[in-house]
Amino acid sequence: MAVKSFGKHPIILLILASSWTFGAAVDVSVDFGNADFVIVEAFNEIELNVTVTCLARYGGDLTFVSADESVFTVRDNTSMIECFPGDNVTNVTYSLYLDGVALGVADMRTVFQNSSGEYLIDTYLVKVLRKPLFTPTALAAVLLVWICVSYVTMGSKIEPKLMWEHIKRPRAVLIGLLCQFLIMPPLSFAIAKAFQLDDAAAIGLILDGTCPGGWFSNVFTLLLDCDFNLSLTMTFSSTVLALGMMPLNLFIYTRFFLDHNKQLQAPYGQLAIQLAFLVVPVVIGLGLSHKFPKVKRIFDKMLRPMLAGLVVVALGVGIPTQYYVVLVSWKIWIASAVFPLIGGMLGFGIARLTCVDLKPAVTIAIETGVQNSLLAITVVTLYYDQPEIDLIGRVPALIGLLVVMEGGTLAIVKSIRDFYKKRTEVPHVELDEETEDVDKERTVSSTTVDPYILQERGNQQLDNSHDVPKL
Helix, strand or coil: HHHHHHHCCHHHHHHHHHHHHHHHEEEEEEEECCEEEEEECCCCCCEEEEEEEEECCCCCCEEEEEECCCCEEHHHHHHHECCCCCCCCEEEEEEEEEECCCCEEEEEEEEEEEEEEEEEEEEEEEEEEECCCCCCHHHHHHHHHHHHHHHHHHHHHHHHHHHHHHHHHHHHHHHHHHHHHHHHHHHHHHHHHHHHHHHHHHHHHHHHCCCCHHHHHHHHHCCCCCHHHHHHHHHHHHHHHHHHHHHHHHHHHHHHHCCCCEEEEEEEEHHHHHHHHHHHHHHHHHHHHHCHHHHHHHHHHHHHHHHHHHHHHHHHHHHHCCCHHHHCHHHHHHHHHHHHHHHHHHHHHHHCCCCCCCCHHHHHHHHCEEEEEHHHHHHHHHHHHHHHHHHHHHHHHHHHHHHHHHHHHHHHHHHHHHHHHHHHHHCCCCCHHHHHHHHHHHHHHHCCCCCHHHHHHHHHHHHHHHHHCCC
């Protein structure tokens, strides 16, 4: 009866038979210690001790191999341990030497191979760090100052009356918020799946997609001659709504990429607290601009050199420490490039389909496509450890770089177009009332003859008549 029962399920019979054969042939286990992973610095080598138990009936080879040799490698002369037939190797410690190749995370696989087949015994996580040139704390401080100044700037530029006009007719603002929080997060998730990004890169893309609008969207709105007040209104509104929507979207979309490395999980509660603090600089800027006009004027004069200095410091500290951003796969490059473009086109299309005028529609496109990558990088720097900081943060950093290039190209094209348009246009001078009055006086004076002038002309003619000789 038992044989008949197994006959109905040949797959179960095959699994039991193979496991019994392997169990009878060898009993192998490895122990890497209490840590869940090991950290290697790029271009360096470390020694890793592993405890092996091998009770081999037929013997075989125990091999340690890298799942991704572009991240790390195992030195050849230490990657294999031989188990001879009849040997009982119990709790013997061996030394493995791992070489870090490049920034990344990959498994080290323990494989046992003998005449009966090849069997995966265990996997162990290896994290490779890049060699830091500057302390991450310094970079985080610069980023925090930059964010606070940008939000104070945004608050000082807000005109409550103009903002109230947009809020009273909220169609454009609501469409922009819809695109930012209900279109961009699933779009980032879809692109991550379509390009099969690794878990860290996918979370970086989704993190950028859940961010509100930021400073760069306001700058490009000005450069492209769009609705600046609408841009400020949308940025302020999205920053407030991000308190709840950003952690919610991260929870919904990042949980599909946490199976392999739990340290990639986003700090939802801490993130909400940080976003709440971002509203404070906006309120400070708003209060300065409307309660203290003199302070606002002083702040406006200092603002540009202050921002220029911050940009120089950020680039000086950021470029040497973030050089690895460009050393990514072509998939991450393309995903980072198309994400803001597709988001902008979707925002523009939805705005036009809902009968929004051209300028506000372009503003919505900019606010949708240009997310606050600076905020995403700051979140990663503050709340993750290495190498997750670099693995996640490289995507928002690359998106920010590409957005500056794409937006800058559009601004240059628009400036050239406007320049040639002005040269080809015939100048049209509009006269004001004073100019028209002067022209009228000139016209009247040219048609009216002064009697004194007539008398002088008559006397001159009489004098000339005396010079004519008489016949």
